[in-house]
Amino acid sequence: MKPAHDAPGTVRPAAITARGWGWRHAGRARPAVHSLDLDIAPGERVLLLGPSGAGKSTLLHALAGVLGDINDDGEAGDADESGSLLVDGAPPRARRGRAGLMQQDPETQVVLSRVGDDVAFGAENLAVPRDAIWPRVHEALADVGLAHLPLDHPTSALSGGQKQRLALAGILAMRPGLILLDEPTANLDPDGVLEVRDAVARSLDKTGATLVVVEHRVSVWKDLVDRIVVLQPGSAADPAVLLDGPPDRVLTEAQSMLAAAGVWVPGYVPATRSRDAVPSHGAGSLLLAAEELGVSRERPRRKGFRTVPPVPVQEGIAAQVRSGQALAITGANGAGKSTFALTLAGLLEPVSGTVSATLDLSRGAGINPYKWKAEQLISRVGTVFQEPEHQFVTGKVLDELLFGPRHLGHGEDRVEELLERLRLTQLVDANPYTLSGGEKRRLSVATVLAASPQVLILDEPTFGQDANTWAELASFLSELLDSGTAVVAVTHDAEFTEALGGAELRMAAAEAVAQ
């Protein structure tokens, strides 16, 4: 006999009640959430909006019952809770399995190395009998559109969008009454975003579970939710909930406020500085050229005594980088866009073909950027990585900016101007790791520019950024272009490509070329 809770469609949606709820993380002076009053009825679908620091993620973690033990920096400590936050009338911690949480980074949403095992993990932890687990696994995989994968398919071979859908399947297999999504698509390309959104929509239609989603990009979720709640940073005077109502009403009432807070309101592209004059194709002096280029992240592999060159992800690439010109590298996931950019930047060795610097750029350092010393590289080609933290090398914002100029022995005078221009002056003494996402992005661009490179290469600079940082970045790059710097950007973002102007190199997804 099957247990009753295993029949499909019998998920009981959860109710949420918050009364004067507040939370202060251990070691922080200000509470992340202050006096929150909120009721969410069973089956409601709610989009949570608000500026960074409004406590959206904290609320989601609390609802998932995972708040308190470990904070985001991996520290445990004494936190403060006030008021009450209840799921189905009980504290979330006591309601194991009632809520499922999906976070932003796809790599950490996967627990086990085989698809079937990963989906089964949550159900196992809830002590679902073995015979009932596998039917749940198959059903959940079908609901998220991954039924075509064999159960022993390696999870490491999945794309970002597939990993997030797998995580959703793992949550669905627990049959939760509450689904919590914390910026589930911030790290995904446009195809991945839609994959995940549609999978969420399908499973909600089927189970009727309550949904709370946090996301900057409103247009993705607007038609799926029936209520938008706008939070604001908590204080004694203001309630945590600023606005609450049906999507259309909230968006109309709060359009300018939300836009000012950096929320991506549908149909609104923030204004950016336009270039003084867009140079014609082929203008500007040639700095870098790629010819017949084959690229791969892999290094040559040793197989016993033999050395085997890697299989390129993309071959036969031709591109020119010219001063004062923008080049956008676009195309499908897995086409090798970032790999190409890193090879162009002198950070990866070409598998075949060449990357050559002209005399205007090399200034005596030699034709091949990969062979340049690190000091020679940074004053010629600057690269901004997708994850800013990868590039932090000191413990203070000011040191971070001075690092390049000190190594080069010149250019420290430029630092002041960059601090000013990228609004980092207030933060000079802060630890780079403690900055917000937008601040980290601005800092990573500033640090690379402090070495005054002639070519600036950026890998997905707008990923996960709010509308304010986006607009600042686009405007700043257009200034740089006008001053003669060449800008190369790997991006999925059509609006950003347009804001930069210039040429576009579209790379098609390549099957790995057989040897």
Add this chain to the structure above:
Amino acid sequence: MRQELTLRGNRAILARANPLSKFAAVLLITAVLALSIDWVSASVALVFELMVFPLAGLTLSLLWQRGWPLILAAAIGGWSTSILAADSGRILVDAGIWTMSEGSLQLGIGFMLRGFAIALPAVLLMSCTDPTDLADALAQKARLPHRFVLGTLAAMRLVGLMAEEWQTIGMARRARGVGSRGSLGQRVKATLGQSFGLLVQAIRRASRLAVTMEARGFGGGPRTWARASTFSLLDLGVVAGGIVVAGSALVAALSAGTWNMVWLGN
């Protein structure tokens, strides 16, 4: 590296055996070999091990690809023993600063064979055992605490990720002007900095993964297992095989009179 952590495609018979029985067999063989330095027991075990290869889905070239550092280490160990050990019997090679005698050569060969014979079972075990199956067996059959076993398993997946992250951080730091090519001092400094960067990322990833696992109900409570870890007749065969290999090596060495307990010396 991440691919090597799964056994996808290995349909060999030993891949279906329970990891615990394989582990027991390997333990038996290595225990016997660790007791004596002689070439007879080592070569008997080695012959058996080579015969087991196809059962584990392993070929000689695959072995060389995965195990060449071990093989090289055994060979070097044998070579240095044969030239450095105290001479006995006829001198075979006299190069002035070192000599190789019949006795030291025999010792060297014994050393090398023993190195192979001890390393091979471990390579065999790794190449036909899925980490997830091993974790299942350890938690369900060996009754190790599941929090510990599954936590380790999940962390192992991150290890592969860290290898990729290491490369990315290396490039990201070169783009900041931290040279990884230069004098020894500069390289050491660069590597330390890169390690710190990796450590920070590892801790962040690990704490996010911990939240993911906790949000999926992972904790101290009772849990069920979707995959049952079972013993079958095959496992009886595996353990019996281990006994046969270990026993033959022991009997052969005893009857040839070469059995030589490590701690008794010559």
